[in-house]
Amino acid sequence: MQVTTATSDALQKYLDLTSDQMKLTAENMANVDTPGYRTQGIDFAHEFSQALGTSASTETTVKPSDVGGLTARPDGNNVSMDREGMQLAKTQLEFRAGVSLLRSQFTRVMDAIHADK
């Protein structure tokens, strides 16, 4: 009997990706004062569609790249506190949305198990 659905597999990858995004945001925030540091980011939509294309068990590593369109300060650092703050809030909400959807998936399976009561 299969307990996981296709949706829950996709949600698993979604949660992995949002936590990677969160880690990058944390790294950018930590290096807000480091001279010469460039803001790192990932193309979420692209990475997610790629992850959906592969099978459930493969572990794909995300490659962060420099984010464009940011102005650098005199010491070479181009981290924007506002952008990182927004990214933090957004990613946190995305993660919680993913968790809620995953919970509803499992609740449905549990309802099916308890259906004869």
Added chain:
Amino acid sequence: MNLFGMMDISASALQAERVRAEVVAANMANAETTRTADGGPYRRQHVVFQTAGGDGFASSLLANSGSFSGSAMSGAEASESGLSSGFGSPAASGGVEVAAVLSDRSAPLERYDPQHPDAGPDGYVAYPDINPLTEMVDLMGATRSYGLNATAVQAEKNMVTSSLEILK
């Protein structure tokens, strides 16, 4: 998905900003110190930050032992060298670490005061060249960065808590 690794990154930033604030406090406390254990006036110190773990996020999963290079503190009082107690723990890969605490090598400020016990033969006393405004702005920057990373820790804790709700 390593949720706790994120908290290590933010924790490294909190530690580094705290070291920066402590260095600023030491500078402000010793703004008028004319004699130190090494002789000569107190020299202004500043921290150098660097990203821990080489390639940062893309580097290996093992935490890098980001050991800090020895601090170049000269003549600081024993109470001030509490700064060294924060060093030595490995910083999370992708986080920030204090690369060095450097002493300013610029010339000290000379003031004419022949009555001063530390006056040179020409009657000038060497004072540290510390501008309190520079130090205050640096402290404000350290405080803001500390607050930013503390917010990140809150958000990460929130995420871990919400992921536990799957179990309910």
